[in-house]
Amino acid sequence: MNTKLSIGLVGGAGRLPDLHSEHHHIWIGADAGALALASAGIRMKVAVGDFDSVSEEELITIRRYADQVLVYPPEKDETDFELAIRQAEEMGAADVAVYGVTGGRLDHELINIQMLYRLLDSFEQAVIIDWQNNIRLHRPGTYRIEQDDTYRYISFLSFSEQVTGLTLTGFKYPLTDASIHWGETLSISNELVAQYGTYSFASGIVIMIKSKDV
Known part of the structure; x- marks a missing residue:
């Protein structure tokens, strides 16, 4: 029986729960979310984004903990979160849990919650988790x-x-x-x-x- 692929996707906004208590087959870091994973000592399959919110030294740290780093220009049509979702879709994930996409800028928070609508079509289960909420x-x-x-x-x-x-x-x-x-x-x-x-x-x-x- 094939194991359904579970992906944890971390963005860079708001307060995160203890990521060590969350268990996924693969981790993806979006921009500063990749730094959060690296800082926690968690290895990720992909780090993706324009990385405009991290320093050159922090990006070096991210590269140590990422199998692949995909760097995009700041002027782009997609948010870093959306780029990370695309990676999860291409990997064929069944379940995705998203962290660090609430609690920051309100415009980003609202569109990230709306993105759950897209995730309904892409994954069997999708949830946004922060230190205070679980959203489906x-x-x-x-x-x-x-x-x-x-x-x-x-x-x-x-x-x-x-x-x-x-x-x-x-x-x-x-x-x-x-x-x-x-x-x-x-x-x-x-x-x-x-x-x-x-x-x-x-x-x-x-x-x-x-x-x-x-």
């Missing part, structure tokens, strides 16, 4: 979620203009066949009260955020 995007269906002591709160937001048929079981605030729209707070800051719960919906796209207090 879902198409209609039924999903199981287990109790996780790391993340107390679970929120469901409408990524599309409307989500219909949202049903939550095993939660403190259950829902049955509800509709949520942009800008509504109906399904924010919920909590699991059972060992596991389920969430399902009939149409639209849901962004699920598991989070903890600082």
Whole structure:
């Protein structure tokens, strides 16, 4: 049986979780994210970006910990994160976990979260992880979620203009066949009260955020 390739992709924004506690077959570093991996002593398959946020000495450090370094000009159509995603796609990854793409500039954070929409088509599973949040995007269906002591709160937001048929079981605030729209707070800051719960919906796209207090 072939093992599904899991890739950890690290960007250079915001506060990172302990990367040593995360386990992936391959690591990819995007710009300053490559420096974060190198500084943690983690070897990466590819380091990619324009590297305008690192010094020449830091780039030398990155080269020590990267099998391949792909340097692009600062004037380009794609962000460093998007270049890294392309590398993961070309490697044929099944799952990708993205770190260090939230908590920095708001314009970059918003587009990086929106990039999850592209990842829905490219990978079987995709998640953005920072030191406080775990973010996923879902198409209609039924999903199981287990109790996780790391993340107390679970929120469901409408990524599309409307989500219909949202049903939550095993939660403190259950829902049955509800509709949520942009800008509504109906399904924010919920909590699991059972060992596991389920969430399902009939149409639209849901962004699920598991989070903890600082």
